[in-house]
Amino acid sequence: MKAPTPGTTDALPAAAGSSPLVARLLYGPTGIGTHSLRFAPALQPVPAPPAVPEPPHALHAPQPPEQPEPQAPSTPSSSSQRIEGLYCPPAVRDDRALADEVNARLVEWAEKEVGLYPETELRDALVGFDAGRSVVLCHPDAVGIDHLMAAARLLIGENAVDDYFCEAEYGGTADRRGAALAVAQSAIDPAHNIPRYEADWRAGLDSHPALRSMRSAMDYFEALATPAQAHRFRHDIANLYLGYNAEGDCISRERTPTVWEYLVQRQFNNFRPCLTLTDSVGGYELPAHLFADPRVQRAVTLSSNASTICNDLYSLRKEQASGRFHYSLPTVIAAEEDCSIEDAFQKAIEVHNDIVHLFEEQAAELSATNPLVARFVAGLANWMSGNHEWHAGNVGTRYATSP
Secondary structure, three states: OOOOOOOOOOOOOOOOOOOHHHHHHHHOOOOOOOOOOOOOOOOOOOOOOOOOOOOOOOOOOOOOOOOOOOOOOOOOOOOOOOOOOOOOOOOOOOOHHHHHHHHHHHHHHHHHHOOOOOOHHHHHHHHHHOHHHHHHHHOOOOOOHHHHHHHHHHHHHHHHHHHHHHOHHHOOOHHHHHHHHHHHHHOOOOOOOOHHHHHHHHHHHHOOHHHHHHHHHHHHHHHHOOHHHHHHHHHHHHHHHHHHHHHHHHHHHOOOOOHHHHHHHHHHOOOHHHHOOHHHHHOOOOOHHHHOOHHHHHHHHHHHHHHHHHHHHHHHHHHHHHOOOOOOHHHHHHHHHOOOHHHHHHHHHHHHHHHHHHHHHHHHHHHOOOHHHHHHHHHHHHHHHHHHHHHHHOEOOOEOOOO
């Protein structure tokens, strides 16, 4: 069944005030996940679509009318260890039982439908990755478990492409990365050809577990998303693969980019495809003309970049221990500023925090323009907060809190 499409909405008007700072002052504090970010009357208000009630505040996405009230935010597990000074408000929902159910269904899909990780140790790695908890944390307004599963399958498929085509331990090589990723894109953006070559293409997809996974995950996603939402995801994945190629180029030559170049790379090689699923998983659609608005795009980019720099910080020790050439925001800062990795780590925390605050300013401005847009940026905020909690909860297994 396709996700319901809300009523027609007008284009975004200018928010009250002439800058994000003015908007922030008018609307009050803008902490993500708090009740303090509320609607202020805009100079040019836009009527709410009849099917979408105005949310009480911009950073807790409202449930669809037929859904029960969301669970109260749960206390993070005792194993959760946050990086000191890293700013990100708490996640809205952390449901271990629901996460375990998603994980169990993921294993069944991976083993029985796509043959992704048939070996026991790889199966254990899939469970240990805990994608179920990730999507439960990041999508507290999900319609139900089928929508969570759609997000989880795509997440696992994206990781499989990264593993098999970009990581040396799985056979990925920099000189073949671009060609492999072009084929991977065709798993979600089908090739259109004469029957003979289309049959060859389908056989090629069927021959590789990562390609089977992305094709299957996309099929499930398209069953609940609108065509526009599916097209949006394809575009985001193409940008992701562009970022993979940029990273591969630097790694193959063992070249550390400048900080500004790295941040450009990270704007493509980031978690954006996951964040822009927020309306699909929530069972509604942010229309294409609203999604394309530069202010919405800025909010998407800032939240995606902050979420990915969070990963840089939590994964630094693991990457250093690998002994291979790698780079991340702390390492490029250390190289450019000729400082210790400890000092660069603190500077990277400051960059992350500044990006989150910029997102909050943009969210404050957008939340006053249109309730459907407010609901979408709430989803971005929830994803960013859930992502941080997932990383903090994996300290000691996948991640660490200092260099």
